[in-house]
Amino acid sequence: MLDFYKKDQKTAMEAKHLAQIIAHGPIVFQVARVLRDKNILKVIEEARTTGASIKDVCEETGLSVYAARVLLEAGLGMHLVRYTEDEKFVLTKTGYFILHDPLTNVNMNFVQDVCYKGMFHLEEAIETGKPAGLRELGQWSTVYEGLSQLPPEIQKSWFEYDHFFSDIAFPEVIKQVYSENIKTLLDIGGNTGKWASASATHGEDIHVTIMDLPGQAEMAKKRIEELGLIDKVSFYPCNILDENIPFPKASPATGKSFDAIWMSQFLDCFSEDEIVSILKRCAGAIDDDGLVLILEAFWDTQRFETSAFCIQQLSIYFTAIANGNSQMYDSRVFKACVDKAGFDIVEQIDGIGLSHTLLKCRKRK
Missing domain, CATH: 3.40.50.150 (Vaccinia Virus protein VP39)
Known part of the structure; x- marks a missing residue:
């Protein structure tokens, strides 16, 4: 057994913080994905020397001030971005990986396109031994029967994940x-x-x-x-x-x-x-x-x-x-x-x- 599963080394505060991240998991995932897909992280990265303000983000992405603000404030809590002294946003190391890391991106696309809706049915799947979430993709007994029939964008994410x-x-x-x-x-x-x-x-x-x-x-x-x-x-x-x-x-x-x-x-x-x-x-x-x-x-x-x-x-x-x-x-x-x-x-x-x-x-x- 791997050594990192043999000890619990987190403090009580660290453990509670991780528990909150898990509790907000679906929100955390979607915020990170939208920050990536709406090019918000990209705009912030390109302003690396000075940082980017909410106004800068809005001008580059076409988003409203409200949309940019709520996403970036959630991104602060997820440590995808950080504040500068003059309250501009700078990309963190984690934000860089969300933006550029091939493993992270292939995982994120697979979860979004193939898994996300189906995971709502996990409890039913556990209880029945059947892939209850598959109905979100199509009417097959297993996903393999339907791979050649999946919509192109979902098929793309599935095969990119598999081939990666x-x-x-x-x-x-x-x-x-x-x-x-x-x-x-x-x-x-x-x-x-x-x-x-x-x-x-x-x-x-x-x-x-x-x-x-x-x-x-x-x-x-x-x-x-x-x-x-x-x-x-x-x-x-x-x-x-x-x-x-x-x-x-x-x-x-x-x-x-x-x-x-x-x-x-x-x-x-x-x-x-x-x-x-x-x-x-x-x-x-x-x-x-x-x-x-x-x-x-x-x-x-x-x-x-x-x-x-x-x-x-x-x-x-x-x-x-x-x-x-x-x-x-x-x-x-x-x-x-x-x-x-x-x-x-x-x-x-x-x-x-x-x-x-x-x-x-x-x-x-």
């Missing part, structure tokens, strides 16, 4: 994966085809089969065709949770059996029982010496508390919106599923990208 972490991890992890002399790979949960396209350009003799929901597979196929890589990527559209559908044992294009199965940021989309079921069917799709390669972010393997915090909060998105029964796992819970499915973890590599762990697994003999 994998894009950082992939250049590092691809070397780990293909050091195993893998030529034919089954990519389960291939999403938009980013891993498949990276693999296809990594080596001349690498062929990838994407296995995903029909809507997702079609999105990936379009991207692969645009990149001119369609001869190196095949597709196997199906509902992976349907246990009556067998996993392919060979590439539909080449007929060669799979050297390995790859799952990136995928198994966290399922409950523990579903993870075990998927892994057991993976075992039937590869030979005894084949590898199952799993890339996941576990909150308990993080070096920094900020990373663990972000991952823990993401779990609630799965609860309220994505599917109602999965999460970003504690690695010990996840590895118990791997063991139950009949696999041994032959290597664990932590610290990949911002937050990821690579598990290399083989069938137990």
Whole structure:
């Protein structure tokens, strides 16, 4: 367990202040977002030498004095801005991160566009085990069924969030994966085809089969065709949770059996029982010496508390919106599923990208 969860080092006043921030959480979030999106923080940053008055902000943004005042006064309490001696506003370090930090912005956009309205239904989701908040996005049983149908602005925030972490991890992890002399790979949960396209350009003799929901597979196929890589990527559209559908044992294009199965940021989309079921069917799709390669972010393997915090909060998105029964796992819970499915973890590599762990697994003999 991470050391920063073993002690409570806050004073009573610090703890009470944090409690008030939590109590006002929805207000705090929306104020910060509007300060960013209405360019108020940008105006203040650009006046860094002298600071910006409320009048300056109004002239640059077109907001009323009232609107600028209430937002900036709330921003003072959130330490996004500070006062100068002559009561002008200056950007703080936290305000800078709200304005410029890629991680903060991808998180904020995801929460606003994908999660915010749905989180009102969290209590219902907890009680029923169903993604009660998903109704705010569409009438599907899971969010994955509707990804290809989401409004463009929501879809953009979802995929930018999903890709932000994998894009950082992939250049590092691809070397780990293909050091195993893998030529034919089954990519389960291939999403938009980013891993498949990276693999296809990594080596001349690498062929990838994407296995995903029909809507997702079609999105990936379009991207692969645009990149001119369609001869190196095949597709196997199906509902992976349907246990009556067998996993392919060979590439539909080449007929060669799979050297390995790859799952990136995928198994966290399922409950523990579903993870075990998927892994057991993976075992039937590869030979005894084949590898199952799993890339996941576990909150308990993080070096920094900020990373663990972000991952823990993401779990609630799965609860309220994505599917109602999965999460970003504690690695010990996840590895118990791997063991139950009949696999041994032959290597664990932590610290990949911002937050990821690579598990290399083989069938137990």
